[in-house]
Amino acid sequence: MTIAALVIASLLLQAPTRTLTASPTRPLGTLREQAALQQEWLRYRLDSVLPALMRKHGIAMWVIPMREYNEDPVFWALVSPTTFFARRRTIYVFSDRGPDQGVERLALGGTSQGGVYEAYHAQETIDPSIGRRPELMGQAQWDLLRKVIEQRDPKSIAVDISHTHAFSDGLSAGEWEQLQAALPQQYLARIVRAEDLALEYQAIRAPGMLPAYRRLMEVVWGTIDTAFSRRVITPGKTTTDDVVWWMRQRVNDLGFGTWFHTDVDVQRRGVDLSDSNSVVIQRGDVLHCDFGITALGLNTDTQHMGYVLRAGEQDVPGGLKQALVNSNRLQDIVMAEMQPGRTGNDALAAALGKMRAAGITGTVYSHPIGDRGHGAGPLIGLWDHQEGVPGRGDVPLLPVTWYSVELQATTPVAEWGGQPVRSAQEEDAELGPDGRMRWILRRQTEFHVVR
Numbered sequence: 001m002t003i004a005a006l007v008i009a010s011l012l013l014q015a016p017t018r019t020l021t022a023s024p025t026r027p028l029g030t031l032r033e034q035a036a037l038q039q040e041w042l043r044y045r046l047d048s049v050l051p052a053l054m055r056k057h058g059i060a061m062w063v064i065p066m067r068e069y070n071e072d073p074v075f076w077a078l079v080s081p082t083t084f085f086a087r088r089r090t091i092y093v094f095s096d097r098g099p100d101q102g103v104e105r106l107a108l109g110g111t112s113q114g115g116v117y118e119a120y121h122a123q124e125t126i127d128p129s130i131g132r133r134p135e136l137m138g139q140a141q142w143d144l145l146r147k148v149i150e151q152r153d154p155k156s157i158a159v160d161i162s163h164t165h166a167f168s169d170g171l172s173a174g175e176w177e178q179l180q181a182a183l184p185q186q187y188l189a190r191i192v193r194a195e196d197l198a199l200e201y202q203a204i205r206a207p208g209m210l211p212a213y214r215r216l217m218e219v220v221w222g223t224i225d226t227a228f229s230r231r232v233i234t235p236g237k238t239t240t241d242d243v244v245w246w247m248r249q250r251v252n253d254l255g256f257g258t259w260f261h262t263d264v265d266v267q268r269r270g271v272d273l274s275d276s277n278s279v280v281i282q283r284g285d286v287l288h289c290d291f292g293i294t295a296l297g298l299n300t301d302t303q304h305m306g307y308v309l310r311a312g313e314q315d316v317p318g319g320l321k322q323a324l325v326n327s328n329r330l331q332d333i334v335m336a337e338m339q340p341g342r343t344g345n346d347a348l349a350a351a352l353g354k355m356r357a358a359g360i361t362g363t364v365y366s367h368p369i370g371d372r373g374h375g376a377g378p379l380i381g382l383w384d385h386q387e388g389v390p391g392r393g394d395v396p397l398l399p400v401t402w403y404s405v406e407l408q409a410t411t412p413v414a415e416w417g418g419q420p421v422r423s424a425q426e427e428d429a430e431l432g433p434d435g436r437m438r439w440i441l442r443r444q445t446e447f448h449v450v451r
Contacts, residue, residue: 061154072170142182158194164391202376217441228306228448303426306448319413327423344378345388362409
């Protein structure tokens with residue numbers, strides 16, 4: 001682990017936390033409580049995470065211009081929970097004044113957002129007549145930015161341009177062209193790309209997020225456990241679509257969102273259902289779901305396995321249990337290889353080598369998670385790129401980041417005449433400040449059973 005990473009990890013251990021008042025209908029408390037909690041996270045990230053990252057990457061100033069409805073991907077990690085969009089044009093400027101004075105945070109055209117920014121407006125420094133001429137207001141913002149830069153004279157000016165990472169590529173062509181026109185040549189020569197800064201800022205978690213995320217995971221587990229039970233499934237009648245929409249409705253009723261459409265699918269002895277839709281669930285079916293929910297600006301991603309008991313069966317067949325054991329073993333292998341400083345591609349190659357040595361047939365396609373479902377940070381494989389992912393897989397793992405450990409192990413099942421069964425699992429985990437991977441809640445080691 002680098003010195004910078006250790007500094008970030010130690011800072012994160014000092015973060016404050018706020019509790020939420022949970023109830024059966026509001027598992028994460030009221031919206032007002034949630035907003036207060038999110039504001040704490042924002043203030044912490046701006047106070048502690050951002051300065052450490054700017055110094056780690058040698059960035060004196062970070063400039064993020066954007067317009068309403070064309071926000072930079074980093075926007076939602078920089079704003080309060082009551083700020084939904086950029087206001088007309090908003091330009092965020094972060095200027096490092098050194099360890100003693102800290103990072104100055106300016107919102108050109110925006111608001112203070114609860115005191116986390118100093119709000120600057122073009123009308124305050126530009127000819128007031130511009131306020132009566134809307135066609136010139138855009139230019140006023142750029143004139144204000146030029147003055148801010150000239151006053152601070154930064155050695156480097158970072159912007160969000162990247163060919164590799166969407167999280168670091170938020171500077172639109174229109175904003176880039178206007179930025180170039182606004183700045184004198186001497187400052188244009190100091191522009192650098194904030195590729196790693198933007199990526200890592202969005203990847204690193206505030207510690208206060210962890211208890212709330214764990215509670216969110218409890219909702220996920222409870223929803224899946226109910227969905228894969230007789231409370232929702234009547235064998236021979238209920239379809240996979242019925243289960244999907246029950247899960248979607250349950251999420252909505254609890255006041256949460258989802259970042260992708262839930263998937264429920266079936267494996268059946270002697271039948272290929274891989275291209276089937278809305279399958280009627282029968283006894284003896286193996287169930288699988290891919291399910292993610294959104295709340296507090298955080299996203300989950302979970303895949304679990306289920307089984308529908310046949311008439312007279314009291315338990316899941318041994319061969320299916322072994323399939324789950326094999327995917328659990330692959331989880332152990334992948335988690336052990338996910339170490340700080342190691343790239344996603346290196347972790348993938350090492351895990352696949354140990355997987356093959358253990359006699360497991362499978363694939364690994366794990367990814368960061370947090371502010372987004374497919375989050376900022378290193379990819380550890382894609383299902384169709386088991387050789388590694390150039391660029392996106394070359395990013396090193398950092399402490400205090402979260403990952404969806406997503407994979408599958410395929411096992412011949414004796415009770416199914418040797419038919420291979422795919423045990424696909426996905427569980428969210430934290431790479432902690434101590435450099436160790438651990439499950440945020442727990443992992444599935446037994447099938448959900450429909451009796």
